Amino acid sequence: MTIKAFSNSRAVIYAILVHVALIALLGVSLNWTPKITAQPQIQAMSAVVIDDSQLIEKKRAQQQAEQRKQENERLQALKEQQLLDEPRIEQRQEERSKETKEKEQEKRAVVEQAKIKKQQEALREAKLKTAQEEQAKKVKQADKQRAELEAKRKAEDKRRIEAEEDALQEQLAAEQQRRDSDREKLANAALAKFSVLIKQKVQRNWLRPQTARQGMSCTVLVRLTVKGEVLLARVVESSGDTAYDRSVEAAVYKASPLPLPQDVTLFDYFREINFVFKPEG
């Protein structure tokens, strides 16, 4: 339970970290240009997913490459604009003579240029906007991926823990089986040996009454202490003859303590014994 609580608190810490990161991101995006804003965002993400850092690293590299590509494209566009501007200046110098006529033309050109510039500016704005939107989309996507990854990680964790538990269980079962089979071997040897010793001791202590007849049988259930002392002897199947039944009980009590193996782990095999008393073999 404590471990579960701990994993919850860890999730809470992560959640707080993510929120702090997002708030920081909001603050930053007001002052800085969008192209740099992606940097802390990714750092924040890398703080979340510890286990899957490689994947995140790859993702970040991809995003950086994307940003670099966009920047290059923008620079290329600016450069192309400059190249477009130069012949127009040359043309104006060449046609300085026709100033009046050309002044208007120039004026128009200026207007045209301003217009183009404005258009270019708008284009640039639009491009930036798109980039920003795309960036937001990417952030959102990253969030989603992160959540998915988190879920996946959790699922994997769960599977792993379960697998570990299953393995442990199997291992324990196997060990138990091995122990059991070792114990079984030991127990069988002890059973063979001590059954005979117990039988002999009880037999020596049995005084058969004169009423004993062939075919009589009395079963007495005996409970032993670890030292072999008879705790209880109870007739569970009477011979029908009171003296016979009593002689059977007495035999077991008189034989107490019964010989038991020294190894107390084998006591379970001797805890309860049924003795069947018959006058003839």
Next chain:
Amino acid sequence: MLRKMMLLLLLGFALSHPVRAALTIEITGGTAGAQPIAIVPFGWDGQDALSTDVAEVVAADLHRSGAFAPLPKADLLSQPHEGPQINFADWRVLGAPNIVVGKIRPSGNGYMVQFQLFDVFKGTQITGYSIASTAQDLRRTAHQISDLIYEVLTGKPGAFATRIAYVTEVVTNRKSRYSLNVADADGYNPIPILHSPAPLMSPSWSPDGKRLAYVSFERRRSEIYIHDLATRKRDLVASSQGINSAPAWSPDGQRLALVLSKDGNPEIYVLNIKNNSLQRITNSPSIDTEPGWTPDGARLVFTSDRGGKPQIYQVSIPANGVVSKPQRLTFEGDYNAHGVVSPDGRSLVMVHGQGNRFRIAVQDLSDNDLRILTDTRLDESPSFAPNGAIIVYATEVNNRGVLAMVSLDGAVRQRLTQTEGDAREPAWGPRIHRIKP
């Protein structure tokens, strides 16, 4: 996490509570023998010494039954008189599964006798009673205690508080004096109920223990009397010409089987005591004698030499009066006589002759296995204790007739004490002084 905990729990459970069938060990053989029992001398609160050592009487009774071997007094560790004084751990060492303690205190004109029987191994009381008694009755009280102990430990009724009837012959100045006596089952307190200069023979108890049938030669020929012990009144019931002998009371007390020779040679008859009607049971040119009833009263066993030598036969005497053809029961040996069927109907006890030895033997009626119970030479007149555990019989020791008892397994044989003369023909009476456990 929970699964792990469950697993550990299950493992723990499995280790501490193994589900395993109990080991089964078969015990065979053992030693046939009497159970040791500790019988501690009873405590006595009164002034003068008691006439009877109750514990000793109980010990002797239980010993005689063959089922118990009372520990010698010297082996007793201490002398507890009631439960709380018994240290069971000490007594367990002696190996006797049971201990009897008791005490006697004066009460009115008599005594109050208390005894308790304990299971030594379990440390629990099995039974215990307080019995009012008197100086005269103290022995009987002791026998009653023996009965209670015997019954609870063997599951069969005791037969110690019973009586035996027997005949004694005392010869003085070459003249014989015969007596019919009734004594406690252990031979104590003999009371002569009849003296006669002529032979007395074959006493037989009525099932209620109030009357005795017997043969008397007081009128110089054999006749059968029924003698009421309380009123001392006698009735002559058979006085036909020739032999009138061997009366045997039927289990229902209504009939008397007997031997009459009025029709030529000795035959078995059944006399209805109430209406004096007589039914002839046997009809053969041989001697038929010594009738005895089966416990159900439906058959008679008797001795006959119809096969050349005395053997024991059996006939059915159904209510319709048609007697079956006699069926021979004994086949082993040349001489088997005086058959008596045990109270449980399973065994036939007889005098078994082998050469010049006549001993008491028991035959299992299911497999006809014959066992000789005694080791004397001239045994006669076996009679079962009412519980079938002991047989009383007469035998000869140093040319003197004495009474003896043997347990049904032959393990315990004991002579009864006797003051003078020859004793013979014992008959064990029914149980009448009985405390119901």
